[in-house]
Amino acid sequence: xxxxxxxxxxxxxxxxxxxxxxxxxxxxxxxxxxxxxxxxxxxxxxxxxxxxxxxxxxxxxxxxxxxxxxxxxxxxxxxxxxxxxxxxxxxxxx
Amino acid sequence: xxxxxxxxxxxxxxxxxxxxxxxxxxxxxxxxxxxxxxxxxxxxxxxxxxxxxxxxxxxxxxxxxxxxxxxxxxxxxxxxxxxxxxxxxxxxxx
Amino acid sequence: xxxxxxxxxxxxxxxxxxxxxxxxxxxxxxxxxxxxxxxxxxxxxxxxxxxxxxxxxxxxxxxxxxxxxxxxxxxxxxxxxxxxxxxxxxxxxx
Amino acid sequence: xxxxxxxxxxxxxxxxxxxxxxxxxxxxxxxxxxxxxxxxxxxxxxxxxxxxxxxxxxxxxxxxxxxxxxxxxxxxxxxxxxxxxxxxxxxxxx
Amino acid sequence: xxxxxxxxxxxxxxxxxxxxxxxxxxxxxxxxxxxxxxxxxxxxxxxxxxxxxxxxxxxxxxxxxxxxxxxxxxxxxxxxxxxxxxxxxxxxxx
Amino acid sequence: xxxxxxxxxxxxxxxxxxxxxxxxxxxxxxxxxxxxxxxxxxxxxxxxxxxxxxxxxxxxxxxxxxxxxxxxxxxxxxxxxxxxxxxxxxxxxx
Amino acid sequence: xxxxxxxxxxxxxxxxxxxxxxxxxxxxxxxxxxxxxxxxxxxxxxxxxxxxxxxxxxxxxxxxxxxxxxxxxxxxxxxxxxxxxxxxxxxxxx
Amino acid sequence: xxxxxxxxxxxxxxxxxxxxxxxxxxxxxxxxxxxxxxxxxxxxxxxxxxxxxxxxxxxxxxxxxxxxxxxxxxxxxxxxxxxxxxxxxxxxxx
Amino acid sequence: xxxxxxxxxxxxxxxxxxxxxxxxxxxxxxxxxxxxxxxxxxxxxxxxxxxxxxxxxxxxxxxxxxxxxxxxxxxxxxxxxxxxxxxxxxxxxx
Amino acid sequence: xxxxxxxxxxxxxxxxxxxxxxxxxxxxxxxxxxxxxxxxxxxxxxxxxxxxxxxxxxxxxxxxxxxxxxxxxxxxxxxxxxxxxxxxxxxxxx
Numbered sequence: 001x002x003x004x005x006x007x008x009x010x011x012x013x014x015x016x017x018x019x020x021x022x023x024x025x026x027x028x029x030x031x032x033x034x035x036x037x038x039x040x041x042x043x044x045x046x047x048x049x050x051x052x053x054x055x056x057x058x059x060x061x062x063x064x065x066x067x068x069x070x071x072x073x074x075x076x077x078x079x080x081x082x083x084x085x086x087x088x089x090x091x092x093x094x
Numbered sequence: 095x096x097x098x099x100x101x102x103x104x105x106x107x108x109x110x111x112x113x114x115x116x117x118x119x120x121x122x123x124x125x126x127x128x129x130x131x132x133x134x135x136x137x138x139x140x141x142x143x144x145x146x147x148x149x150x151x152x153x154x155x156x157x158x159x160x161x162x163x164x165x166x167x168x169x170x171x172x173x174x175x176x177x178x179x180x181x182x183x184x185x186x187x188x
Numbered sequence: 189x190x191x192x193x194x195x196x197x198x199x200x201x202x203x204x205x206x207x208x209x210x211x212x213x214x215x216x217x218x219x220x221x222x223x224x225x226x227x228x229x230x231x232x233x234x235x236x237x238x239x240x241x242x243x244x245x246x247x248x249x250x251x252x253x254x255x256x257x258x259x260x261x262x263x264x265x266x267x268x269x270x271x272x273x274x275x276x277x278x279x280x281x282x
Numbered sequence: 283x284x285x286x287x288x289x290x291x292x293x294x295x296x297x298x299x300x301x302x303x304x305x306x307x308x309x310x311x312x313x314x315x316x317x318x319x320x321x322x323x324x325x326x327x328x329x330x331x332x333x334x335x336x337x338x339x340x341x342x343x344x345x346x347x348x349x350x351x352x353x354x355x356x357x358x359x360x361x362x363x364x365x366x367x368x369x370x371x372x373x374x375x376x
Numbered sequence: 377x378x379x380x381x382x383x384x385x386x387x388x389x390x391x392x393x394x395x396x397x398x399x400x401x402x403x404x405x406x407x408x409x410x411x412x413x414x415x416x417x418x419x420x421x422x423x424x425x426x427x428x429x430x431x432x433x434x435x436x437x438x439x440x441x442x443x444x445x446x447x448x449x450x451x452x453x454x455x456x457x458x459x460x461x462x463x464x465x466x467x468x469x470x
Numbered sequence: 471x472x473x474x475x476x477x478x479x480x481x482x483x484x485x486x487x488x489x490x491x492x493x494x495x496x497x498x499x500x501x502x503x504x505x506x507x508x509x510x511x512x513x514x515x516x517x518x519x520x521x522x523x524x525x526x527x528x529x530x531x532x533x534x535x536x537x538x539x540x541x542x543x544x545x546x547x548x549x550x551x552x553x554x555x556x557x558x559x560x561x562x563x564x
Numbered sequence: 565x566x567x568x569x570x571x572x573x574x575x576x577x578x579x580x581x582x583x584x585x586x587x588x589x590x591x592x593x594x595x596x597x598x599x600x601x602x603x604x605x606x607x608x609x610x611x612x613x614x615x616x617x618x619x620x621x622x623x624x625x626x627x628x629x630x631x632x633x634x635x636x637x638x639x640x641x642x643x644x645x646x647x648x649x650x651x652x653x654x655x656x657x658x
Numbered sequence: 659x660x661x662x663x664x665x666x667x668x669x670x671x672x673x674x675x676x677x678x679x680x681x682x683x684x685x686x687x688x689x690x691x692x693x694x695x696x697x698x699x700x701x702x703x704x705x706x707x708x709x710x711x712x713x714x715x716x717x718x719x720x721x722x723x724x725x726x727x728x729x730x731x732x733x734x735x736x737x738x739x740x741x742x743x744x745x746x747x748x749x750x751x752x
Numbered sequence: 753x754x755x756x757x758x759x760x761x762x763x764x765x766x767x768x769x770x771x772x773x774x775x776x777x778x779x780x781x782x783x784x785x786x787x788x789x790x791x792x793x794x795x796x797x798x799x800x801x802x803x804x805x806x807x808x809x810x811x812x813x814x815x816x817x818x819x820x821x822x823x824x825x826x827x828x829x830x831x832x833x834x835x836x837x838x839x840x841x842x843x844x845x846x
Numbered sequence: 847x848x849x850x851x852x853x854x855x856x857x858x859x860x861x862x863x864x865x866x867x868x869x870x871x872x873x874x875x876x877x878x879x880x881x882x883x884x885x886x887x888x889x890x891x892x893x894x895x896x897x898x899x900x901x902x903x904x905x906x907x908x909x910x911x912x913x914x915x916x917x918x919x920x921x922x923x924x925x926x927x928x929x930x931x932x933x934x935x936x937x938x939x940x
Contacts, residue, residue: 001249002138003271004147005330012295013858013921031183042136042149042187044096044178047907048851048914048927052181053098055136061189061273061329068330075295081330083191083271084138085249087146089125093136095907097929099706106671107200107263141249142193142256142269155705155847155931162706169671175706177849177929179907190326192335201388201451219371230324230337230375232284232366235437236381236444236457240369241286243324272326275334277313281324283437285459287518294483343377343461343517350518357483363518365379365459367437378514380523389576389639407559418512418525418563420472420554423625424569424632424645428557429474431512460514463522465501469512471625473647475800482765531565531649531799538800545765551800553567553647555625566796568805577670577733595841606794606807606845608754608836611719612663612726612739616839617756619794648796651804653783657794659813660890661835662899689935700888700901700939702848702930710933711850713888719753719837741755741835742890743813745898747877751888757894764859813893820894827859833894 001057002041002084003064007077008051026072034067055084095151096135096178097158101171102145120166128161149178189245190229190272191252195265196239214260222255243272283339284323285346286364290333293358308354316349337366377433378417378460379440383453384427402448410443431460471527472511472554473534477547478521496542504537525554565621566605566648567628571641572615590636603631619648659715660699660742661722665735666709684730692725713742753809754793754836755816759829760803778824786819807836847903848887848930849910853923854897872918880913901930 011020034040042055058064068079105114128134136149152158162173199208222228230243246252256267293302316322324337340346350361387396410416418431434440444455481490504510512525528534538549575584598604606619622628632643669678692698700713716722726737763772786792794807810816820831857866880886888901904910914925 003330004138004140011921028183032185035185043181043184044098045181045911046098047177047179047911048849048925050915053176053178061271064271065273065327065329069332075293079330081271082147083141083249083252083269084147085141085253087137087139089122090137091126091129097706105263107203139253141253142191142267144257155929158929159703159705159931163708169669173706175929177907177910177927179911192326192328199451216371220373223373231369231372232286233369233372233441234286235365235367235441236379236455238445241364241366270335271329272335273329275325275327277310278325279314279317285518343459346459347461347515347517351520357481361518363459365437365440365457367441380514380516387639404559408561411561419557419560420474421557421629422474423553423555423629424567424643426633429552429554458523459517460523461517463513463515465498466513467502467505473800531647534647535649535797535799539802545763549800551647553625553628553645555629568796568798575733592841596843599843607839607842608756609723609839610756611723611835611837612661612737614727617834617836646805647799648805649799651795651797653780654795655784655787662890662892686935690937693937701933701936702850703933704850705929705931711928711930719835722835723837739835740899741813741816741833741893742899743817743893745889745891747874748889749878749881755894767859817891817893821896827857831894 001059003056003058004082004084005054005056005068006046006051006080007054008049008079009073010076010078011050012076023072030071039067095153097150097152098176098178099148099150099162100140100145100174101148102143102173103167104170104172105144106170117166124165133161189247191244191246192270192272193242193244193256194234194239194268195242196237196267197261198264198266199238200264211260218259227255283341284366285338285340286366287336287338287350288328288333288362289336289355290331290360291355291358292360293332305354312353321349377435379432379434380458380460381430381432381444382422382427382456383430384425384455385449386452386454387426388452399448406447415443471529473526473528474552474554475524475526475538476516476521476550477524478519478549479543480546480548481520482546493542500541509537565623567620567622568646568648569618569620569632570610570615570644571618572613572643573637574640574642575614576640587636594635598631659717661714661716662740662742663712663714663726664704664709664738665712666707666737667731668734668736669708670734681730688729697725753811755808755810756834756836757806757808757820758798758803758832759806759825760801760831761825762828762830763802764828775824782823791819847905849902849904850928850930851900851902851914852892852897852926853900853919854895854925855919856922856924857896858922869918876917885913 031040031043035043039057040054041057042053044053045051046053056064056067058067064081068074068077068081071077125134125137129137133151134148135151136147138147139145140147150158150161152161158175162168162171162175165171219228219231223231227245228242229245230241232241233239234241244252244255246255252269256262256265256269259265313322313325317325321339322336323339324335326335327333328335338346338349340349346363350356350359350363353359407416407419411419415433416430417433418429420429421427422429432440432443434443440457444450444453444457447453501510501513505513509527510524511527512523514523515521516523526534526537528537534551538544538547538551541547595604595607599607603621604618605621606617608617609615610617620628620631622631628645632638632641632645635641689698689701693701697715698712699715700711702711703709704711714722714725716725722739726732726735726739729735783792783795787795791809792806793809794805796805797803798805808816808819810819816833820826820829820833823829877886877889881889885903886900887903888899890899891897892899902910902913904913910927914920914923914927917923
């Protein structure tokens with residue numbers, strides 16, 4: 001089932017640059033692992049902001065929570081979750 | 095280029111049911127026409143609300159405005175537009 | 189899977205009293221039918237407001253949307269949906 | 283009498299990890315003690331957020347305040363309290 | 377137990393003046409009946425606004441809801457309810 | 471003349487515990503002094519929050535400002551002030 | 565004592581033009597009467613909006629409420645009231 | 659001097675189409691007259707919304723208010739006004 | 753031309769008391785200098801808050817910005833600026 | 847294509863003054879470079895605030911994001927982006 005997730009990143013200004021670099025690198029690796037698994041279905045940058053809009057496809061709310069709360073940047077994220085349903089006017093996606 | 099669009103429908107309670115039916119039917123036809131053209135890339139229902147979240151792929155802001163302001167339900171829509179960019183952690187979509 | 193749903197009712201002041209009575213009576217019957225089916229797990233009145241807080245247990249986002257958008261009072265409802273997950277400190281409910 | 287309580291946790295980024303671990307462990311023990319006592323009637327995780335939605339059953343506002351303000355994580359909680367009443371369409375809970 | 381209640385009145389501009397007069401007169405009678413009963417403990421006008429701030433003393437959330445939802449002006453009220461507890465620095469009220 | 475005042479306390483997490491204790495103790499003493507003087511007419515705890523709702527009876531805006539800005543916890547308070555007037559439906563308070 | 569008052573006018577679109585003209589004319593006459601009396605000390609237009617910012621000098625909250633709620637346009641006004649005190653850096657006004 | 663003005667149009671759904679057409683036509687004529695005069699310096703459509711963002715160059719607040727409140731669509735506009743100053747990093751506009 | 757300015761002061765809790773005292777003293781001197789010059793026309797304290805409401809009379813937006821951004825407390829101020837125009841119902845100020 | 851961008855600067859109070867000076871100097875240089883390139887079409891100061899309103903002309907959302915996220919002050923900016931389209935009443939800009 002699909003969820004629309006908006007994440008806004010707020011890094012503290014005094015974060016150690018090496019820690020920051022390592023967090024971002026782990027975040028990217030995890031994001032790509034989840035995309036390859038088909039769980040993180042879409043990932044877009046919000047133009048001009050340190051934020052993204054994503055679509056997740058998960059089996060349960062527990063799985064969604066585990067994935068989001070396990071992201072390396074989770075302590076610095078503001079997250080909005082919106083459950084999505086099939087739209088009656090949507091054509092089948094190929 | 096991609097835009098994230100959230101539309102919330104507010105139909106007046108005293109709208110003539112025949113007019114309402116005709117508006118919705120034209121809206122659906124237009125939505126499917128734009129999906130077939132590849133312009134309305136994704137269309138999801140926000141679960142529990144008379145609202146959708148969509149992704150549009152257009153060539154210009156003028157085209158985006160013409161499409162949205164030309165929707166049959168436009169006078170009854172609250173619309174939020176967010177420009178999207180390629181995310182550095184996104185894998186190529188197939 | 190569980191959803192927290194908050195519904196706020198806004199009836200137009202000029203609604204025909206007979207129509208209003210019939211809507212409320214159908215809403216009550218439907219709410220009780222869904223409670224008996226185990227889908228509408230909890231239903232509480234927000235004290236002092238024409239509003240409720242509810243817990244739904246559904247199989248999919250499509251089922252949740254069909255249930256909520258099919259409520260007789262749906263055109264008059266403001267609805268907030270929040271997906272719930274098992275809490276790590278929660279004891280098993282009996 | 284029942285209260286709907288939403289708690290959002292904001293831990294400072296520079297909290298000592300040992301202190302954090304000890305706070306969370308005491309919070310969990312207290313939450314389970316209150317669930318066993320029948321006071322903390324429901325406890326759900328808000329999917330994707332460091333937050334919970336809970337139902338408390340207490341005898342007085344003083345008891346509710348003592349319980350919430352005595353939680354180990356209280357200094358880091360944003361709390362919303364909503365009094366709940368019996369809903370006229372609710373079936374008796376078993 | 378005590379509740380802080382803020383009520384804001386929004387009368388439709390096209391309300392029949394005779395109906396309006398009768399509603400206000402019944403509202404006043406009911407407010408005074410509840411004050412005499414000791415249930416509506418305080419009633420203040422918010423200076424410059426068609427609004428009041430009140431303190432209610434009731435035995436249950438059900439009683440609070442019945443009182444508020446039974447007010448003649450209830451369909452035109454925006455109501456905020458806040459549960460109050462004894463403050464540790466408060467002297468006993470005489 | 472009467473003012474409705476809502477105060478929300480935000481203590482910094484790194485405040486020295488001895489300083490915090492002393493601030494709270496002076497705040498309590500001052501609150502009780504003002505209650506005895508009849509200036510701080512009511513003082514209630516907002517259940518579940520580090521906040522109070524109060525009614526002040528002062529002779530001027532200057533007196534109200536001096537009292538509030540002179541509270542030991544003032545630098546940590548979010549304060550909302552609402553002027554109250556006699557309500558036409560209010561019975562005389564005894 | 566001084567109050568800062570912001571008024572925003574919302575006239576219904578279907579108001580009878582003759583009624584509107586008469587309301588505005590009575591509002592203007594009353595505003596000038598109160599200015600001459602020294603009660604409505606300042607009256608400014610918010611540039612670009614059907615709104616004003618005003619300073620009132622009254623003896624009590626009851627007087628302020630009577631003045632504002634007695635304005636001909638009162639049913640169409642959104643009003644914000646802010647009590648003002650002497651500022652320690654202000655020079656005496658001549 | 660320059661002002662940034664954002665206008666959002668809210669036409670009532672039951673506006674007579676002939677009246678609407680005539681209002682829009684007069685609005686367009688007036689907008690172009692003010693552009694030719696150099697007063698309405700920039701006029702952009704907010705993509706996807708019935709709204710515009712504009713830059714006005716006027717001699718006084720009175721002139722700005724007269725222009726905006728004299729627009730044919732003024733009764734249906736939500737207007738935000740922001741005064742602009744020369745930016746220290748701005749190059750001279752040609 | 754006139755501007756309505758609301759300033760809210762947020763001093764960091766760990767500001768050096770000597771620095772704070774010096775900032776406030778320079779702020780007061782500057783405020784009085786601008787009042788004497790007729791530029792800072794009115795200055796009122798918002799009762800109960802570390803905030804003021806002011807009226808400035810300046811020749812240009814550049815002058816307004818230079819004055820406000822040059823205030824000693826500027827880095828700690830939240831500032832709202834509203835341009836004011838002559839009100840058609842206002843009597844000439846003496 | 848055009849974008850309306852509003853930037854609000856929030857510098858931490860404990861930023862090293864030399865670092866701050868260098869950041870601002872690089873920001874100014876970059877802003878002028880982008881103006882000369884025709885990309886940063888307009889740049890205005892919001893009077894009274896550490897903020898600007900700007901118009902950018904870019905070829906893609908990726909270019910817009912690269913420019914904004916590459917600004918020296920980006921970690922301290924709150925940014926709002928609004929896509930602009932040609933307005934049907936706008937005269938051709940010379």
